């Protein structure tokens with residue numbers, strides 16, 4: 001997993017609530033057996049119309065926006081557990097998703113792929129959207145060590161939560177497998193004691 | 199303080215507390231399918247690891263499989279490759295696979311319970327959000343991402359923060375024509391698509407305990423549609439009756455001992471929940487959804503509301519669906535009917551549909567697809583002669599799989615068309631690009647198939 005400490009970047013705003021993982025990556029693109037290449041089809045049915053033409057005003061297609069931060073309305077990543085959604089977002093080039101609320105499974109999947117979910121208050125999210133509207137290239141700074149997100153132009157900042165173990169993993173590029181395979185003795189110990197009827 | 203059902207099962211599976219307030223949770227059963235497992239197998243191989251407990255794993259292909267001519271090679275090259283990759287991986291790693299053509303193949307959440315792989319008190323995972331279905335047995339069952347699939351392969355454990363606990367109590371009796379599907383659509387409409395986030399739900403109350411196991415599965419299945427990690431129902435005699443004699447369930451003395459233990463799996467009177475909700479079953483009517491998330495549901499006789507949370511997203515959703523604020527939904531012409539998915543494709547669902555349509559004909563405009571959840575369901579339907587009734591009514595009875603629930607195979611709904619569907623998600627494009635999904639119960643879907651438009655099924659029951 002890639003390490004993550006700090007990022008200063010403009011952001012791409014998708015002002016839609018309840019973005020489900022079927023929109024992030026539709027099921028018909030889940031047939032690959034590797035993790036790569038999903039970025040091409042991220043938000044496929046919003047980025048392209050039914051004739052396969054780019055929808056010019058969809059923010060990811062709009063050249064005035066750029067950067068490694070995706071900003072969305074609340075309940076981002078609801079629906080399916082497909083990790084392909086996190087792969088598609090990172091493969092496209094995003095490192096951070098900002099929303100006021102994340103679906104549980106998506107949040108876990110993002111953290112397992114070095115994609116940082118930054119949960120902010122509704123009020124701060126509104127500020128972020130309006131700052132980008134005013135200046136599409138306005139920068140956000142995400143500082144994982146200090147758990148802050150800052151609107152660089154005005155200095156307005158907010159603290160965000162992250163599990164302390166997950167934070168260490170992101171900063172050092174470790175993942176849970178590394179941790180779990182070192183617990184084998186304890187796992188075997190558990191197995192020998194557990195009540196089992198199956 | 200007493201423990202909840204969830205606490206009891208969770209605590210019995212904690213290997214140890216890990217850093218950051220996480221728990222190492224032992225997993226008793228790991229189900230896998232073709233879409234979310236190949237990258238996990240690769241991960242294990244790339245790291246030079248072995249699968250830690252292959253005997254805890256069961257695999258079946260379901261998402262991609264065609265529902266016609268399953269005995270022939272799969273036509274779609276990518277789907278074929280994915281299904282073949284599952285077979286290869288299972289052979290290589292010695293994982294029990296119920297492949298295409300096997301009498302036990304089917305949707306992973308249908309076969310687990312029917313084979314007795316799903317048992318009370320277990321922890322179960324699958325790289326699939328509807329793993330919550332298995333909670334109907336009083337097990338902790340939840341969906342995981344592919345990185346976690348690899349973790350479970352490598353260690354039989356996941357690393358998780360214990361979720362918060364919610365109890366949803368539904369008391370009272372259901373009226374005629376109101377089904378388990380209506381209960382859960384009603385609850386999600388009340389609590390919204392994010393109402394359960396961060397929680398594990400326990401369903402309780404007389405309207406729940408009076409349900410059959412299959413109906414309980416429908417309820418738990420859709421827990422994820424309100425953002426909850428999973429849902430569960432305390433095991434009781436209904437559960438034990440269902441479990442006994444199933445292929446992989448404990449038998450004889452072992453079953454007796456198991457039942458003694460399973461009986462202890464209920465919430466203590468003094469236990470506390472983080473969140474509690476109570477609903478009255480008498481208020482529930484046949485439900486339909488009008489929008490693009492499962493929280494956008496109304497009683498079939500109600501009108502579409504004028505707002506629901508975020509205004510821009512609400513407008514976008516209605517626009518996609520071709521509906522207007524305040525509009526009645528009844529009478530909307532519908533050309534596609536899909537009866538299937540891990541929510542409603544079990545034998546009781548097929549029986550209900552068959553008994554409703556017996557002697558009737560589907561409307562000429564309707565394309566009605568009925569996809570059993572498993573080979574066993576398909577076989578039983580045929581043994582009971584349901585296939586004849588369905589075919590006489592003009593329904594196409596297909597071979598098992600996820601089918602038009604997510605439209606990864608050929609079973610798609612064309613753009614702009616309405617489809618009344620017994621599945622669990624009405625997301626944009628879920629049943630095919632541009633398809634407009636209206637979620638409902640199997641009985642409602644059957645009535646719509648006959649009339650060719652949205653009707654209130656209660657008008658057809660005497």
Ligand code: SF4
Nearest residue numbers: 328539540600603604
């Ligand atoms: S039937 Fe639908 S919801 Fe169920 S596992 Fe298959 S794709 Fe997922």
